[in-house]
Amino acid sequence: MKKGLAFALLLAFMLAACEKEEKQFDRSFYVNEDAVCCGVENPIENLSWLHEEHIRAYDEMQASKEKIRRIFLLYRNDTTGEDNIVELVSRYTLVYHYDCNGNSEGGYYNFNDIPDVETQHTGLLSPPAPCQDCDTFFRTHYFVDTLAYYKVQPLN
Numbered sequence: 001m002k003k004g005l006a007f008a009l010l011l012a013f014m015l016a017a018c019e020k021e022e023k024q025f026d027r028s029f030y031v032n033e034d035a036v037c038c039g040v041e042n043p044i045e046n047l048s049w050l051h052e053e054h055i056r057a058y059d060e061m062q063a064s065k066e067k068i069r070r071i072f073l074l075y076r077n078d079t080t081g082e083d084n085i086v087e088l089v090s091r092y093t094l095v096y097h098y099d100c101n102g103n104s105e106g107g108y109y110n111f112n113d114i115p116d117v118e119t120q121h122t123g124l125l126s127p128p129a130p131c132q133d134c135d136t137f138f139r140t141h142y143f144v145d146t147l148a149y150y151k152v153q154p155l156n
Helices: 002-018 048-063 117-122 135-140
Strands: 025-031 068-077 083-089 094-098 104-108 141-154
Touching: 025 048, 048 068, 048 141, 083 141, 135 141
Parallel strands: none
Antiparallel strands: 025 141, 068 083, 068 141, 083 094, 094 104
């Protein structure tokens, strides 16, 4: 009986030692409250459809167990001055562009890297390389500002 108990304790300690340590993540987000888009200040809070996307992105960031970046950028049409919101989702390599009412176009985007989100709010961001679905959009629109980003980065 003592041998069985000793074996069980030894086995329990070995299993505990072999369990994978759960990864730790750095979770950060930025919301540009000074942005003006689609005729409203602080569009992340004041455009209802964009606020819903913000809540979804924030919740996804909090729950994620893997690296993700989700970014909302303000682009403006070269000719008409119309605002559009571009969303980049790096985990799935997706690009969507929305009009001010929340109607979207876009899809999978084969980009190799996303510009560093920490520097995007400085205005020093060039548009992503054109994709098949986005080619016309990025030729006729220019980057104005970062509206928000959500980032999950594994700690070493």
